[in-house]
Amino acid sequence: MRVTIEVNGQTHESEVEPRILLVDFLRDDLGLTGTNVGCDTSQCGACTVHMDGMAVKSCTVLAVQADGSSVTTIEGLASNGHLHPMQQAFWDEHGLQCGFCTPGMIMASVKLVDGNREISDEEVRHGLEGNLCRCTGYQNIVKAVKAGAAAMGGQS
C-alpha cells in the first residue's frame, strides 16, 4: 500500500506491506535507527515517537495507520545543531547510561512535561510508567525531566 508520512519535517511516499510496523518502517525503510525496539509486548517504550503531536509506541502502530500523519523521531528533536532542552537535560543530569532506552525516554518526556515547567517527582515517575530503563535506576532521569521541563520554559 502507498503511504505518505511526514517524518521529521520531510515527506516520504513509500510502498509498504500492510503488516510493517511503524518502527520498522522508520528503521528499515527510512534508515532512522535512533528509534529502538526493546520488547515485543508494548511494555518498554524504547520505540516511543511523536505521531501527530502525541507520544506513541511505534512498535504498536502499523505504518499504514500512520499514513497522512506527521511523525517526529529522536533524530528530529534537535534543531539547527542544538540539542532540544530535554536532550540537554538528560546529558547534564546523567539521565542515561547505555543509551538504548534514551531516545524513547526523551520522546516520552518531552510530551510528558507538555508545558508544565514545574512538574513534580511523582508526576514524572508516574508519567514514565511506559518507559523502562535497566541502567539508571530512574533517579537521574527524574532529575533530567524536571530540569528539561524548566528549560523548556512552558513550551511543549
Added chain:
Amino acid sequence: MSRYMGTAVKRVEDPRFLQGQGKYVANLSLPGMAYVAVKRSPLAHAKILGIDSSEAEALDGVIAVYTGQDLLDGGASFACGSLPCGFTPPDIVTPAHNPVAVDKVRHVGDAIAVVVAESSYIAEDALDLIDVDLDPLPVVVDARAALEDDAPLVHDDVGTNLSFHWPLGDEDAVNEALSDSDHVVELEFVNQRLIANAMEPRACAAEWDPSSESMTVWTTSQNPHTIRLLLGAFTLGIPEHKLRVISPDVGGGFGSKIFHYPEEVIVPWVARAIGRPAKWVASRTESYVTDAQGRDHITRAKIGVNDDGTITGLHVTTWANLGAYLSTFAPLIPTALYITLLSGVYKIPVIFGESYGAFTNTVPVDAYRGAGRPEASYLLETMVDLAARRLDMDPVELRRKNLIPSDEFPYQTPVALEYDSGNYQGLFDKIEELSEYQSLRQEQEKARAEGRLVGIGFSSCIEASGPAPSAVAVGLGAAIGLFESGSIRVHPTGKISVFTGSHSHGQGHETTFAQIVADELGVAMEDVEIVHGDTDRIPYGVGTYGSRSAAIGGSALVKSAEKIRDKLKKIAAHMLEASVEDMVYDQDEGTISVSGSPESAKTFAELAFAVTTADNLPEGMEPGLEETSFYDPANFTFPASAHTAMVEIDSKTGEVEVQSYAAVDDVGNVINPMIVEGQILGGIVQGVGQALWEHGIYGEDGQLLSGSMLSYAMPRADGFPSIAIDRIETPSPHNPLGVKGAGEMGTIAATATISSAVLDALAPLGVTHLNMPLTAEKIHNAIVAAGNGGGE
C-alpha cells in the same frame, strides 16, 4: 593535582545516544544482507524425531533452512564445534553444547533449526512452516531434584546431572564451632531465578570475505576478544587472525552479554554458507528463553552466635541451578565468586561452604550483575538478621560487634580471600548518619504502635571486584588470564587515541578513561579518544564484567601513560641537553622542563611532533609514540557498602512501598563521582527488583511462566522514592588508581537491604523468613497465617 579525575565530567559519549546515533548491532545494514531467525523448542525436554522444512524452504523469500546437523557437518561453511566452558574446576562434568540441537532439546528456547530469508518478516513466517516432530521426555527444573537418583538426565551421555561439587573450608572445625555456640540459627531458602533484561536484545551480524578468507562478526558482547578466541579455537575454527569481532554500542549487559552464544556461531556460519552478510536480532520473547539467566540457588545455612553477639561460625550448602548447558562462565558463579564471599565484612573464625552445580531443563544460568556475590551477601545478611532477632539485639549493633577492624587489613578470611583495605566502621558511622537510623527506629516504634507494618532493613556487603590475578583465576579453573590491555597512541599533532580491552556498554569508559589519560599526560580531555570493542583495533582485551574496568583496564592505561611520560622525558632531556633525572613532567600543564627552570618547558604537542620528525632523538631511541601495557592485578579489590531502607506494607494487600533508601558505598577512589553515583543508583534499583518483583518462574513442565515483560515485573520509575547516597573512600592499595569498582555494589546490597526491611516489618507477626520476590500475595499469605496463629 589532577584536573579531571575526581570531578563529575559530563559524559563524552552522550551526544550520540541523545540524538539517536547509537551504533547498535541491530542498526547495522550491509549490502545484500540476509536475515536469520531461529526455530526454537516449545518443550523443555524432548527427542527430536524429525524436522520437515520443505514448506519453509518453498516460501518466497526464504534463502535456506539449516538444522543442527548441517552446522556440525559444515557443508559450504565451517564444521561447527561445541560451545566451550571457560571455567572448569577439577572433576567438572562438561557436556557438549551444540549451537543448534541435534539429538534432543534440553530447554524451552533451545535452537532446533535456522531460517535465512530476505527479510526478518519472511524469516519469521518461515519458522511457522517448519514442522518439528518432538517426542516429549520427563522434565526436571529444580537443582536439588535434578540430583535425585530417578531424575531425568539432561545429558544422557554424561550419566549425571551433577556438573560439580565445590567445597571450601574446614567443615569439621565449623561443626565444632557451631556445637560450642550459645545459639545456632538455621535456615533453608531460595535465591530465585532472575532474567537480566538488558534493554537492548542480543543481536549478531556477520560478513565473510572470501578474498581474504576472513570473517567479521558484530555482536552485542561485553568482551569481543573472548568471543573471537572461542570462535577461533572452538566453535568455528576460523584462525584468530582471520577473525574480527566488533562490539559497537551495546545497550546494557549486566553479565548476560559476557557469554559465547549459539547465535554467534550460527550467523557467521550462515554468512559463509550463503556468501552474503547475515544478521539476527533477538526478539524480547527470544531473550527470555535464550539469554543466560541469573541466581537460582537453594541454600541451607547455619550460623553460630554467642550471647554477646559474636559470630562463631557459618556452614553453607547450596544447590545451584546451571540450566541445561554450561554457559561460558557458569561454574565460576556459585563457587569462586560465591563461597569465597561468605565472610562478608565480618570476622568469622570458621566458615565452610559447598555448592552442587546441577543441570536442569531450564535456560542456562551464568553471571548476572553481582554474580555469586549478591547470593553470598543475601545469605549472610539474612542469617545475621536472624541471629540478631534470636538474641533480641539491634541488627546494626550485632553487625558492629563483628566487623573486621580497620587496622586489621589486609585481612585474611577463612574462605581464601585476602581483603585489601576497608573501613567498615566508617561505613556504618556514615550510613547511620545519612539514614538517620536512630530516628527511623523511633518512627518505626510509633508506626508499630499504630498497628502499621513498617520495617527497617540494613545490610553491609562486601564484593570481590576487579577479577582477577591471572594466576589465581587460572588456578581456580579459568581458561584464560584476567588481566587487561591498554594502549596509548599519540599522533603527530599530539592528539591521542586510546585502545582499551575493556568494553563500555553504559559504564561511560569513553569519559572516565579519557579523564585518566588526560590527567596522566597533562593534556585536554577533548584531545583523547577512547576506542573499544573492536578486535582489529585493540591489541587484546579481556572485557568488562565483575566491576573490573577501572581497576584493571584503567590501571593498564596508567601504566602505558607512565611509559609515554618516560619516553617524552628522555626526548625533552635530549632536546634541552639536560639529564633525564632533572626533567619534571608537569601533569597539570602537559609540559616537561628542567627542574628549576620552567622557562625551558616543552609542551606535550611539541614533544609529540619531535617524535614524528624523529631527526633529533636520543641515541638509539625509536621514533613513534605508542605504548601498550598489560595489567595483571595483584589481588581482587574489595568495595564495601552499608545500605538501609524503610518500607511499609499494606496490611490488607501485602503490597510493599519503599519509603526511603539510603546507601553509603566505599568503592575506593572515584574517578567520576557522577558516573559512580549513576552506577550505584542503577544497581540499587536492580537489586530492589530482585527483592520485590523479579522472578523467572518455571512450571513443572519446564515452561517459563514469566517469559515476557507482561509477566516478569521490571522495576519502573514509580516504584521508588528518591535514594540518598553518599560514600567514603578507602583506596585500594594495590592498583595505581586506588579504585575498587562500582558496577555491582548497589545491586548486591539492595537485595539484602529490602528483604531485611520487609522481614523486619513482618517480625512483630512472628514471620521469620519469606523467599524473594516478596510479592504482595506472599506477604499477604504470611500476614494471614500469622493472624491464624501460624507465624511462618
Added chain:
Amino acid sequence: MYPRPFDYVRADSVEQALDLRSETGGRFIAGGHSLLPMMKIRMTAPNALVDIGRIDGLKGIAADNGGFTIGALTTHSMVAAEGAEGFPAALSEAASMIGDPLVRNRGTVGGNVAHADPASDLPTVFSALGATMTAASKGGATRDIGAPEFFTGLFESALNSDELLTTVKVDAERAGRASAYAKLFNPASRYAVVGACAVVEIGEDGSCAACTVAVGGLTPKATVLESVANALTGNPVTEDSAESAARESIDEVGDDIMGDVYAGVDYRRQMLPVFVARAINAAASRAG
C-alpha cells in the same frame, strides 16, 4: 515478532466499515493496542484489517443532558483527561490506570470494550455505570446492549462479527452519582489483578440511596455484585458498613475466580472485598 501478512482497507464511514468487513471477513482495527500485540505474537492472524481509526464522528465525548456519549474511537487519554462537569470520576480514574500514558494515547474505548479482556479496567467501570453500548450493523441498523450483559465471557462480548461498536453511553442518572475505581495492579503488565468500581448515591439522610458495584480482573468477565449493593443500600456508608457489604462479594463471585503466576485464586478472592470496600469508600467520600 511480526504479524502474519494481511490485507488492509480503510473505512471513512461506519457504513463503509461494515461493508468492508463483510467483503473481507477481516477484523476492525482502531488504535490497535489490543489487537496488534496479539497479532505480533501470532496468537491471532486476521486475513484482513478494516481500519476504522479515521471515521469522523466516532471520536470524542459529548455531554447529553447529564449523561455522556463516548465515541468508540475516543482514546483512554481523552477519557482520563475529560473535565466536563458530572463526568463519572471512576471512568477517568480507570482510564488513567490503563497501561501507561503512551498506550493510552492510542488505545480506544471501543477497542478496549470490544476486546472484553477480563483484566481490563473499562468493562468493570461500564458495568457499574450500567452503560449502553451501541452497535451498528449493515443497512443503518443499530442495537443497544447494556453492560454488564455486553460482556459475555473471557474475551467474548455480545457484539456480533458483523457489528461495529460505535458509542458507549452513560445515562444521566448513573453519571450523576459519585463513583470510584480501585485497582490492584499486576506490577508487570499493569493489568488489574482485581479492579472494583462503585457508583453510589448518598441520600439526604447520609445513607446510601442507590449503588452499583462491579468487579473485574479476577473474573472471566466484568461482574456486577448485586449482593454488595443490596447490603449497602439504605445504610449509612461508613468504613465498617463498606467493609461489611464488600464481604458479600466473596459469595457472589464464588468459584468464578481466575489465578495466574502473579496472584493465585485464593489471594484474589481475599483481595476482592478489600478493593470493593476501597471503591465504595472513595465513591462515598466523593459524594460527601
